[in-house]
Amino acid sequence: MFFRTFSSVPRLSRSLATHANLNTRIPAVLHLKTGESFAGSSFGALTSTYGETVFSTSITSYTESMTDPSYRGQILVFTTPLIGNYGVPSNKTPVDSQDVGVYLESEGIQCSAVVVADVAEKFSHHRAVESLASWCKRHNVPGITGVDTRAITRLLRDQGTTLGRLAVGEDAQAPAPMDEEYWDPSEENLVAQVSTKEPYVLNPTGDVKIAVLDFGAKANILRSLVRRNAAVTVLPWDFDFHAVRAQYDGLFLTNGPGDPRHCMDAALNLRKTLEEWDKPVFGICMGHQVIGMAAGLDAYRMTFGNRGHNQPVLALASSGSIKAGRVYVTSQNHQYALKLQDPFPAGWEPFFINCNDSSVEGIKSTADSGKKVWGVQFHPESAGGPLDTIEMFTDFLAECRAHKMQLGLGGQDVMGAAKVEPALAFTNAPQPIAVAA
Numbered sequence: 001m002f003f004r005t006f007s008s009v010p011r012l013s014r015s016l017a018t019h020a021n022l023n024t025r026i027p028a029v030l031h032l033k034t035g036e037s038f039a040g041s042s043f044g045a046l047t048s049t050y051g052e053t054v055f056s057t058s059i060t061s062y063t064e065s066m067t068d069p070s071y072r073g074q075i076l077v078f079t080t081p082l083i084g085n086y087g088v089p090s091n092k093t094p095v096d097s098q099d100v101g102v103y104l105e106s107e108g109i110q111c112s113a114v115v116v117a118d119v120a121e122k123f124s125h126h127r128a129v130e131s132l133a134s135w136c137k138r139h140n141v142p143g144i145t146g147v148d149t150r151a152i153t154r155l156l157r158d159q160g161t162t163l164g165r166l167a168v169g170e171d172a173q174a175p176a177p178m179d180e181e182y183w184d185p186s187e188e189n190l191v192a193q194v195s196t197k198e199p200y201v202l203n204p205t206g207d208v209k210i211a212v213l214d215f216g217a218k219a220n221i222l223r224s225l226v227r228r229n230a231a232v233t234v235l236p237w238d239f240d241f242h243a244v245r246a247q248y249d250g251l252f253l254t255n256g257p258g259d260p261r262h263c264m265d266a267a268l269n270l271r272k273t274l275e276e277w278d279k280p281v282f283g284i285c286m287g288h289q290v291i292g293m294a295a296g297l298d299a300y301r302m303t304f305g306n307r308g309h310n311q312p313v314l315a316l317a318s319s320g321s322i323k324a325g326r327v328y329v330t331s332q333n334h335q336y337a338l339k340l341q342d343p344f345p346a347g348w349e350p351f352f353i354n355c356n357d358s359s360v361e362g363i364k365s366t367a368d369s370g371k372k373v374w375g376v377q378f379h380p381e382s383a384g385g386p387l388d389t390i391e392m393f394t395d396f397l398a399e400c401r402a403h404k405m406q407l408g409l410g411g412q413d414v415m416g417a418a419k420v421e422p423a424l425a426f427t428n429a430p431q432p433i434a435v436a437a
Ligand SMILES: NC(=O)CC[C@H](N)C(=O)O
Pocket: 070, 254, 255, 256, 257, 258, 259, 260, 284, 285, 286, 287, 333, 334, 335, 336, 337
């Protein structure tokens, strides 16, 4: 196989030598399945790994990105050259917050490895408790530094997301893996690995009951609901929501890693719910893709996806705080997207498109469909990224509250024949959910 080795950028190598506590004498090599190899130095865990090599253009928020479950199975290349300069905060929720239990986006680092031009071992931030290198080491995640991330990014942009291996220490001396040795995370159902195994409840005294199907939820999605006083029940991704729908005022579908085709059953279940239920439904990223598949749209794999905190999207329709014709700057992390088709399935319309590549960034139910369903490919909850679309959470909960009020006033069960179970007495402890007969 054609094999090229790119050496480190000299300027970066010199700056590396000034950092203490890195494994700077320990070699590391990033191999791409397409035949290129990039030699640098190890930081973080002294272990080798496989993954899907992707790049993110985010300038800050490396801790949030690395703990985002949607990055599961990915070797994350940061295009910003200096990463680690503000260290890593503790991942315990501050005592004044009763919400989600973690400060970052999940309990631990989710990506397989990180690729950084110039990792900073010296860090400075009032919240920082350790360096990026020591955090990676504690979570057994390897990193490589001193490589030309510009060259890697240009390759990935041209040839698309590419399977890779980060070889560390003695492994770095070994030849590049054979094609069949590369691990392809898209073959696996990564959602099943990261979703909660048991239902649990946050903020049980909230005034509106929201069920969350967890495909790999970022903590800030849960925080964004709880901070707007929703009582949030987080359910496993494959939970039979249809059977318990009567207990909730709205349904939320989260982000999640991997190929959305692994979630086709969830989409088919959702289709059943959407046929019989008119309460509000909101989905983000994987959740949006699941809504789209339920609506009859196809999902496809993009060349290199969109990852970064500076993706402009144009609103095509007005809804709540979103105004048609405005451009919102958004946080994104996805490899797949819904196909734009003409006409759209009956009862659905495009909501946003990406200003860079014209990909579908959102869909919604039409005003005359009698439904209140929204899906967005980007991340309104940010963490990291701009807060341009954060009020979509307020919009969603306002719709859930309005719907609940109508029910209260009319005293009618909108599900017709469906039997309404008495609300469960939830606590914060994980507990089984009663399934309506
Ligand atoms: N952040 C997400 O939910 C990503 C969704 C899906 N895994 C994709 O890559 O497109």
